[in-house]
Structure formats: C-alpha cells, structure tokens
Amino acid sequence: MSKPKILIVDDSQLNREILSCMLEDKYDICEAENGKQAVEILERCHKDFKLVLLDLIMPVMDGYEMVARIRETDGNTPILFASAMSSPKDVTKGYDIGVDNYVKKPFVPDELDAHIRSLLRMKEGAKSRNETDHCRMGKYLLDTKHANLRNDKTGSIKVLTIREA
Numbered sequence: 001m002s003k004p005k006i007l008i009v010d011d012s013q014l015n016r017e018i019l020s021c022m023l024e025d026k027y028d029i030c031e032a033e034n035g036k037q038a039v040e041i042l043e044r045c046h047k048d049f050k051l052v053l054l055d056l057i058m059p060v061m062d063g064y065e066m067v068a069r070i071r072e073t074d075g076n077t078p079i080l081f082a083s084a085m086s087s088p089k090d091v092t093k094g095y096d097i098g099v100d101n102y103v104k105k106p107f108v109p110d111e112l113d114a115h116i117r118s119l120l121r122m123k124e125g126a127k128s129r130n131e132t133d134h135c136r137m138g139k140y141l142l143d144t145k146h147a148n149l150r151n152d153k154t155g156s157i158k159v160l161t162i163r164e165a
Helices: 013-023 035-048 061-072 090-095 108-130
Strands: 005-009 028-032 051-054 079-081 103-104 136-137 140-143 148-151 157-159
Touching: 005 013, 005 035, 013 028, 013 108, 028 035, 035 051, 035 061, 035 140, 051 061, 051 108, 061 103, 079 108, 103 148, 136 157
Parallel strands: 005 028, 005 051, 051 079, 079 103
Antiparallel strands: 136 140, 140 148, 148 157
C-alpha cells in the first residue's frame, strides 16, 4: 500500500528537512520553499497530494495568499497551517480563507502527526459517508427533507422551521 503524499511548504530549508525526517516513515513527502512554488506544483499534480502542510510567513507568496489561490480551484485537499503566528486573529484569518486545521509552533512531532491523521481520516470518511436526509442525534431523528424532528422514545414529531432544520 502506498503512503499518502504530503506537500510541505516552508521557506526554511532546515524546517523542511526536520518535518520531512519526522514524517517520511508514514508519508511520501514533496517539498516547496514558498507559496508560489507550491501553487505551481499543485496546479500540475494536485490530485497526487492527500494533504498540504505549510508555514504562514514566507517570501514570494505567504501562506494566506497560497491557501486563497488553492481554494479558488481545489476545495477538497486538506490544508494544515504549522506556524508560530498563533494569535486568535491569525488563526481566525487562516480558517476564514480555507485552512482545515492549525497547529501552533513549537509542536511535538506526535501532535503534528495526530493532526495530519485526523485530516486524512476526515477526508476519507467523506467519501464513504452515507449521505441521507436523516441525521441521528441521541434519541432524536432529524429529517431535513421534511423539516421534522422525531423523538424515538415517545414517537412525537415536531415540525421545524427551515432555520431550525
């Protein structure tokens, strides 16, 4: 079985080498030194990559601009910021432009791997998820198509407003 392919984007060669060494046992690693180079790689072969791991502050094209460019054409590839820029404003801006997760530097290698595995599981789960008009929440069954909520224990049905549904 082949290893999932990850694109690591960081302007520091040392950081790229450290990340590659940390992850190469579990993942097939490709590297880029800035956002512009990464976007070019993804334009050529974005379907090859299962995840993009990138720094925020880089020359030529920073992480924010890179994510915005990727999300113009690819809304599916998981993107993980690994950055020391960790103020609530930075984190919020990242999520607003399309980042799927954010790990703050410094991090423990196992923590980074946990974030990666979680994103890959979510992506794979989306492919096999049973898409229906029903959603179970404890003792309730939500029918979004008919906008009602049924209590399985009492059998009562509540008609919901569109906003509630």
